[in-house]
Amino acid sequence: MIKTLIFGNSGSGKxxxxxxxxxxxxxxxLDLDSIAWQPLTPEQSVPTRMPxxxxxSLxxxxxxxxxxxxxEGCYxxxxxxxxxxxxxxxxxNLSVDDCIVNAKNRAWEPHKYESEEAQNANLDMLINWISEYPNRDDHFSQKSHLALFNRFSGKKEMRTSNK
Incomplete structure (x- = not known):
């Protein structure tokens, strides 16, 4: 039996x-993105977190x-x-620069975007989001991920490269 959690910044390779x-x-x-957000409605332009x-429950x-x-996820x-x-x-725990390179090179994610064009249209926002990782103080931050990592008492590994 294997039970593994993977977390890190967007674009880190999770x-x-x-x-x-x-x-x-x-x-x-399980990609936590699939259970973290409410489905978009035609009236919404910004995603909303699911309670x-x-x-x-999911x-x-x-x-x-x-x-x-x-x-895996960043939540x-x-x-x-x-x-x-x-x-x-x-x-x-990759560098911001490595995460940005990964984000720019990622294949289309049909479970997140209706088209490759829609994904590419979101790239500038994503790069901004990735860049803020070390400075944020929220559920998506490097600080919160490090706290989770330090709290875990079982087998754990911190990777600073995708190699």
Whole structure:
């Protein structure tokens, strides 16, 4: 049984690593992006976070259905709900510059964007978001990820490179 949490900045390689581990070890894979946001409605132009209790319910459902898993994301509030269930954590603590390069080179993510053009139209905002990682003081910050990493007492690894 494998239960791994992967977290870090946007563009750090969380999804890529999680997909690789999932395929190599036949693990269920949960991208927290898929349960962190409410679906956009035609009236909305800005995504809204799903209430934490709703995301928590979806996490519990995923855990009930899967004994071995890899879960990835940048949401410290959601990751904290999983910390005592994980056997291993991997903190992808890459430089901002490396994350920006990864974001610019990422393939289209159809589960997040309706088209490659829509993804590319969001790139400037994403690069700005990535750049703020070391300075933010929220659930998405380097500070909150480091606190999670330090709090975890099991097997853990901090990677500063995708190599």
């Amino acid at each position: 999804s890529t690593l999680a997909k690789m581990l999932s395929e190599q070890n036949n693990l269920a894979h 934490l209790t709703e995301s928590e 996490i519990k459902s995923f855990l009930a259905q899967n004994s071995s898993w890899v879960i 410290s509030d959601l990751l904290a709900l999983l910390l005592d269930k994980a056997q291993e954590v991997i903190f992808l």
